[in-house]
Amino acid sequence: MKKLICCLAAVILLSGCTGVLERQQPVCTGTAMIGGQENTVQIYGVRKQNNQTQYRAGYPFNWNWMSANTFTSTTCK
Template sequence: MKKLIMCVAAAIMLSGCAGVLEKQQPVCSGTAIVGGQENKVQIYGVRKQNNQTQYRAGYPFNWRWVSANTFTGTTCK
C-alpha cells in the first residue's frame, strides 16, 4: 500500500511540472568574454527595460536576463 501511495504522489508531482521544461529555440546568438575565454552564447529572448536592451542568455548565464553590454557581438536584430 505504501508503494502505491508513493507512485501516485510521484505521478501527481510529475504531471504538475509538465510543460515547465518545454524546449525553447534560441532567437539569436552572441559572443561574450567569460572568465577570460570567448564563449558563444545562445539567446532565448530580447527585451528593453529602462532604455537598456537585455538578453535572456543560456549557458553560462543560466537563462537569466543580462545586459547587452555583456556581449561583444550578437546576431540579434
C-alpha cells in the same frame, strides 16, 4: 502498499507539470568574454528596459537577463 500509493501520488503530481518546462529555441547567439576566452552564448529573449537592451542568456549565464554590454557581438536584430 504504502510505497505504491506514494509512487502513484508522485506520478500524478509530476504529470500535472508536464507542459511547464517547454524546450525553447534560441532566437539568436552572442559572443561573450568569460575568463579571458570568447564563448558563444545562446540567447532566448530580447527586451528593452529603461532604454537598455537586455538578453535572456543561456549557459553559462543560467537563463538570466544580461545587459547588452556583456556581449562583444550578437546576431540579434
